[in-house]
Amino acid sequence: GQNIDQPTEMTATEGAIVQINCTYQTSGFNGLFWYQQHAGEAPTFLSYNVLDGLEEKGRFSSFLSRSKGYSYLLLKELQMKDSASYLCAVTGGGNKLTFGTGTQLKVEL
Amino acid sequence: DSGVTQTPKHLITATGQRVTLRCSPRSGDLSVYWYQQSLDQGLQFLIQYYNGEERAKGNILERFSAQQFPDLHSELNLSSLELGDSALYFCASSVATGLATSYNEQFFGPGTRLTVL
Numbered sequence: 001g002q003n004i005d006q007p008t009e010m011t012a013t014e015g016a017i018v019q020i021n022c023t024y025q026t027s028g029f030n031g032l033f034w035y036q037q038h039a040g041e042a043p044t045f046l047s048y049n050v051l052d053g054l055e056e057k058g059r060f061s062s063f064l065s066r067s068k069g070y071s072y073l074l075l076k077e078l079q080m081k082d083s084a085s086y087l088c089a090v091t092g093g094g095n096k097l098t099f100g101t102g103t104q105l106k107v108e109l
Numbered sequence: 110d111s112g113v114t115q116t117p118k119h120l121i122t123a124t125g126q127r128v129t130l131r132c133s134p135r136s137g138d139l140s141v142y143w144y145q146q147s148l149d150q151g152l153q154f155l156i157q158y159y160n161g162e163e164r165a166k167g168n169i170l171e172r173f174s175a176q177q178f179p180d181l182h183s184e185l186n187l188s189s190l191e192l193g194d195s196a197l198y199f200c201a202s203s204v205a206t207g208l209a210t211s212y213n214e215q216f217f218g219p220g221t222r223l224t225v226l
Contacts, residue, residue: 033214042111042199042217043152087152091213096165097142101151 002026004100006088011106012078020073020103022088033097034062034073035087043087046073075105083107112136113218115200121224127188130221134181134202140164141183142203142215143175147196158183187223195225 003025012018024032031050035043049055049064049071061074073086085102092098112135122128134141143155154167158177169175172190177183187194201215 031213040197040220040222042113042219044111044217045214048214089152096154096157096167097213097215098154099144099152 002090002092002098004088004090004098006086006100006103008101009104009106011108012075014078014080014107014109016078017074017076018078018105020075020086020088020105022071022073022100024069024071024088024090024100026069026090026092026098028092029066030091032062032064032071033089033091034060034071035089035099037085037087037102039085046086078107080107080109111216111218113200113202113216115198115218115221117221118219119222119224121226122190123226124190124192126190126225127186128190128223130185130187130198130200130223132183132185132200132202132218134183134200135216138202138204138216139181140203140213141177141181142201143169143183143185144199144201145196146199146220147193152199155185190225192225195223197222 005023034046037043047062054063059076064071087102088100089097114133116131139160142157145153155169157165161177175185197220199220200218203215
């Protein structure tokens with residue numbers, strides 16, 4: 001089976017940097033995804049990691065350590081529109097995605 | 110806009126009833142996935158179809174069933190509805206070949222909000 005843990009909520013200030021952690025335990029591992037989801041809307045793809053290390057994409061970066069079963073999503077220069085739920089998801093054997101329960105990020109002035 | 114369409118957007122029905130949710134994947138995508146998202150459980154994988162065949166099954170109840178048609182659109186059928194079935198149901202699609210693949214970005218539709226009264 002697969003178990004994914006993320007903090008439930010986080011609060012950060014506009015313009016700041018926030019790191020959202022995700023730990024996972026899986027029976028198979030083919031990669032880790034981060035999705036952003038605004039309330040009532042569809043999840044949208046942010047990043048994908050399959051090898052250890054940091055993947056950078058604009059204001060968003062994602063890190064993976066396979067040996068530690070650990071990933072984080074780093075959001076820089078926070079904007080109010082970044083207030084959303086951030087979902088960590090792991091793909092094991094095949095194409096099935098297992099999602100964590102998500103981290104609700106609130107960006108304040 | 111992800112290119113995945115779902116209908117209807119909202120559905121209100123009564124306990125014991127049966128409903129059908131519809132999904133059209135992105136052009137060229139062969140795989141369709143169904144997810145249920147309720148307030149207390151997050152996104153739960155239900156089932157995947159690839160090119161008309163069931164490929165993977167998750168926590169899907171026996172009261173629920175799905176199929177993928179030759180034109181690749183998919184339907185999720187929910188029967189004997191209970192209050193606890195109220196949730197957002199998402200469909201996603203990908204270009205997955207059906208084999209184990211290390212990269213499989215899934216594109217999500219806007220969802221169907223089901224309310225069971």
